[in-house]
Amino acid sequence: MNKHLLRILSLSMVLAASSSVQAQQYMFTYSKLYSQLKNNLKSGHDDVKVGFFFVDSRTEQLCTISKAWMEKEQHYEELKVSPINELVVPLDQNLRQANPLxxxxxxxAQQCNFSMVVMAKQNLSGTVSYQTLAQLVSQMQTTLNDLGGMFARWFTPEIQGVTLEFDADTANDIQLSNGKKIRVTHGQAQVTLSEIGxxxxxxxxxxxxxVLPYLLNTN
Known part of the structure; x- marks a missing residue:
């Protein structure tokens, strides 16, 4: 992921370490996620969502989630993990009130940071038009502003394009209709709307x- 995006969207919530030899364990409360998850119900950005991942603090690659669950007193529920290691947390007002762990x-072997990102709901493939990407960028900007609160639009950098993530061994370039190419490095490439035209x-x-937002370095 773009390191500048990580500075804005990522949260490190390493609250507990497992004594297990096989796994590193992280613990936090449901309420920590609910206020961000509810943005997925808002209208106006139907093609994007808030997603939760764990990212290796050294390599910035996605960590494998071997197991995830919720606990509250005698209640236990396993959480789903997507094929790309997204932590799938249900959005439920009752869970917010119960606030399970x-x-x-x-x-x-990995030290992982909890990462909250704005991302496209659907994967992209084949030929993708400027219009499709511009719509995603617009919705990502709206979601990012919503996450930041009332004054976010004053301080949130403008999203310039998208960060596209592929399998780590992807070697082929991205072809632009204007004849230019964009190299995929370590399974990742950034494409700005201005480059496409x-x-x-x-x-x-x-x-x-x-598919994640791409924000240029504003430092």
């Missing part, structure tokens, strides 16, 4: 794993 286990398109080497 959430536990996540990752490989013990209105009416243009991009051709992807394979289906994306994640």
């Amino acid at each position: 959430i536990f996540v286990e990752t490989p013990r 209105e009416g243009g398109s991009i051709k992807l080497p394979q289906t994306t794993k994640r």
Whole structure:
């Protein structure tokens, strides 16, 4: 993921370590996530969502979630983990009131940070038009502003394009309709709307794993 995006969207919530030899364990409360999750119900950004992941603090690659669950007194419920290691947390007002503990286990060899991101709901593949990407960027900006609160639009950098994530071994370039190419490095590439140009398109080497905002370095 773009390191500048991580500075804005990522949260480190390493609250507990497992004594297990096999796994590193992280613990936090449901209420920590609810206020962010409820943004997924708002209208106006139907193609994007808030997603939860764990990211290796050294490599910035996604950590494997081996197990995740919720606990509250005698109640226990396992949480789903997507094929790309997204932590799937249900949005439920009753759970907010009960505020169960959430536990996540990752490989013990990795030190992982909890990462909240704005991402496209659907993967992209084949030829993707400027219009499709511009719509995603607009919705990502709205969601990012919503996450930041009332004054976010004054301080949140403008999203310039998208960060496209593929399998780590992807070697082929992204082809732009204007003849330019964008290199995929370590399974990731950034594409700005200005590079594509209105009416243009991009051709992807394979289906994306994640589509995230791309914010230029504003330092």
